[in-house]
Amino acid sequence: xxxxxxxLRDACGRFGTGVTVIxxxxxxxxxxxxxxxxxxxxxxPPLIAVCIAEKAKMLGMIRESSRFAVSILAEGMEDVAWxxxxxxxxxxxQLFEDGNGLPVVRGAVASFVCNVANEVVAGDHxxxxxHVQRLDHQNDARPLLFFCGRFGALDRPRPAPEILENIGHxxxx
Numbered sequence: 001x002x003x004x005x006x007x008l009r010d011a012c013g014r015f016g017t018g019v020t021v022i023x024x025x026x027x028x029x030x031x032x033x034x035x036x037x038x039x040x041x042x043x044x045p046p047l048i049a050v051c052i053a054e055k056a057k058m059l060g061m062i063r064e065s066s067r068f069a070v071s072i073l074a075e076g077m078e079d080v081a082w083x084x085x086x087x088x089x090x091x092x093x094q095l096f097e098d099g100n101g102l103p104v105v106r107g108a109v110a111s112f113v114c115n116v117a118n119e120v121v122a123g124d125h126x127x128x129x130x131h132v133q134r135l136d137h138q139n140d141a142r143p144l145l146f147f148c149g150r151f152g153a154l155d156r157p158r159p160a161p162e163i164l165e166n167i168g169h170x171x172x173x
Contacts, residue, residue, distance in 0.1 A: 017145070018143045020073065033056060037050060051122070069102040075154075080095060
């Protein structure tokens with residue numbers, strides 16, 4: 001069976017994610033793009049990953065600067081997500097604050113400022129592993145979510161059970 005790109009995209013769209021804006025500074029200019037391809041990798045050392053399409057302008061900019069930041073958008077920041085997804089209508093100067101020399105989105109749920117630790121070519125994308133140099137987060141903020149091509153929000157967040165403190169243990173059935 002051959003898997004077509006649209007089928008894969010539609011199936012992956014069934015995985016609910018947060019929404020991020022990935023930023024960098026290159027040649028004196030700030031750049032940003034909306035993405036949901038973000039994940040934590042390691043606690044020691046502190047590593048995260050983002051995935052950038054090989055056709056994206058951001059790819060060359062991250063390669064040149066060797067740094068990037070990730071801002072996890074908060075509930076209600078749909079306009080920010082659309083702005084950096086190619087539908088600009090906001091003033092970026094009002095959106096950012098300084099995150100240790102890189103722009104991060106003001107009011108984000110969390111932000112991470114990273115140096116590129118490694119990059120891995122993966123098909124038509126490049127996976128950047130970022131060594132976290134600085135982070136910030138708001139304990140009471142709620143994230144903007146993305147599912148099946150639409151934005152959403154958490155209905156009623158519930159606290160995680162105590163067992164999650166031992167994360168990293170595998171369950172076997």
